[in-house]
Amino acid sequence: MLYELPVQDGRSSSGPLSSDKAPLLPLHERPAPSHAPSNASSTAASSSDSNTKTQAAQLLFGAGGIYASFLYYGSLQEDVFRYAAEDGTKFTHAWFLQVLESFANVVFGVIALVLIGVTSNNDENTPTKWWGGTRNLPKKPFLSSGFSQVCSKGFTSLALANGLSFPVATLAKSGKMAPVMIGSLILGGATYGLRDYFQVLAIIGGTAILSMGKKSSAASDSTPLGLIFILLALVMDGITGGVQKRLLADLKRINITPQPYDLMTYTNAFMMMFALILSTILGEFRQGLEYCSRNPEVFRLIWKFSLCSAIGQSFIFYTVARFDPLVCSTVTTTRKIFSVMLSILFKGHSVSMQGWMGLGLAIGGIVSEVVHKVRVGSKKMKSKTSM
Secondary structure, three states, rough: OOOOEEOOOOEOOOOOOOOOOOOOOOOHHOOOOOOOOHHHHHHHHHHHHHHHHHHHHHHHHHHHHHHHHHHHHHHHHHHHHOOOOOOOEEEHHHHHHHHHHHHHHHHHHHHHHHHHHHOOOOOOOOOOOOOOOOOOOEEEEEEEHHHHHHHHHHHHHHHHHHHOOOOHHHHHHOOHHHHHHHHHHHHHOOOOOOHHHHEEEEEHHHHHHHHHHHHOOOOOOHHHHHHHHHHHHHHHHHHHHOOOOOOHHHHHHOOOOOOHHHHHHHHHHHHHHHHHHHHHHHHHHHHHHHHHHHOOOHHHHHHHHHHHHHHHHHHHHHHHHHOOHHHHHHHHHHHHHHHHHHHHHHHOOOOOOHHHHHHHHHHHHHHHHHHHHHHHHHHHHHHHHHH
């Protein structure tokens, strides 16, 4: 999974990117500037219209960036694991791939934190700083988060490497609420409504129907081993959700609020470390380098894929910083639907009528999740404005 900022009460708990300058509140919640009483009404109307246009432009930029980056990301990911060399061998080095993807995210995160540090040097009485990261931020809490996330991404890649089709894998990952619900029911005593159960069953059931309803072809067969790996990825997604909440809670207890790019940089640094260890132990790092040296085309695909991951994460942080996290969650969730449809239409997947019915059921579950989130977010927003 890509790093997602936990949402609490409709707000991001990751903190602002710059604590000294403009706070990163959603634009509609920022205080309106004060004006002279003589032209208050006309100025307020003009300011409101200007803010609306600015907000629309920023949403278009952020959402467009997320869609463009991750639609291409998904396409490249599928191309990497469907690539076949002249001798018929395929790229199967999932942990090597995670090393390169995490490295790209670390580089982007470091550059962002340096830029934040340099651009915040506006006070002549404050010593010049080059690092914009949160001071005294403990790194140990990011250890478990990095491990669980790299396992989730690695298992997803292994699922694709072992024959699971991209549409099935993407839809299955959309049902990551299932392991979270199971863990909460067993360990936390949580309760869920019928809508939650039907939503998860629709996604999982639809994905299963799609998997069984695909017409046989070498490009679209889903192997049992691939299904096992995607189930392991879902389990790690469930663990990651709890780990991220605990991470932020631990930091909150010591009065530290990490910036989004802190999360991106340090989480991916530990992801890269674990992936490097695993790929070295399994011999994948050397084998991956040798395969890429023999097949430079797949190496270009991998670097494009890694860059799209880092750029997409940056657009996610941009969107979360300026809008309610619900907006970003809606964009990233609906993006998966388009990724699946583009893959089926342009990657040679052959789907039977039964498969299309399963796809419709799974998409219905995803849309139901989005609609529910929007309604809950609207109610919370109305309750805040009425207070």
